[in-house]
Amino acid sequence: MAPHTIQYCNQCGNKVVRKIPPGETLVRAVCVSCRTVHYQNPKVVAGCIPEWNDQILLCRRAIEPRKGLWTFPAGFMEMGESVEEAAARETLEEAQANVHIHSLYGMYSLRHVSQVYVVFRGTLHQPEFSPGEESLEVQLMTIQQIPWESLAFPIIREALTHYVEDRQRGIFEVHVGTVSPIKNVL
Secondary structure (H helix, E strand, C coil), rough: CCCCCCEEECCCEEEEEECCCCCCCCCHHHECCCEEEEEEEEEEEEEEEEEEECCEEEEEEEECCCCCCCCCCCEEECCCCCCHHHHHHHHHHHHHCEEEEEEEEEEEEEHHHHHEEEECCCEEEECCCCCCCCEEEEEEEEEHHHHHHHECCHHHHHHHHHHHHHHHHCCCEEEEEECCCCCCCC
């Protein structure tokens, strides 16, 4: 469970208390003055496995956490965008690549960081790409070239493991699961 970070009401600025509001079953931050109930919910991360022929596009991170390690384009959704739009935007920002999002690939819960990862498969419009501000390097790779020992996060390893298995079978499924942190990683 994530630590409680709300201390003051975003409506009136007064202190909040932690209690179960009427009609609820969970402890929430509730304003003692205006009685606003504040909800803290997981963040949604949208990602894309961009494909071009028999290759996928991966990015080497230029930012922390896990700077210098490899990932597929992914990041937090912004207000007012769909999850598909977020995945395409992240691909453009991180890899300077335009992608057509064509199918949901996986949805993974990351309880330890209160995130939900929604991963899509997408097709590059053209094999044109370059590092964005958050990437040191961007590269098309075959599944044999995936740098397994240099992947940035357990979620990336999980999704790419499923991707390789599905690709070898020739059938892509939608994957759902919970990914836990790996102990003693780098």
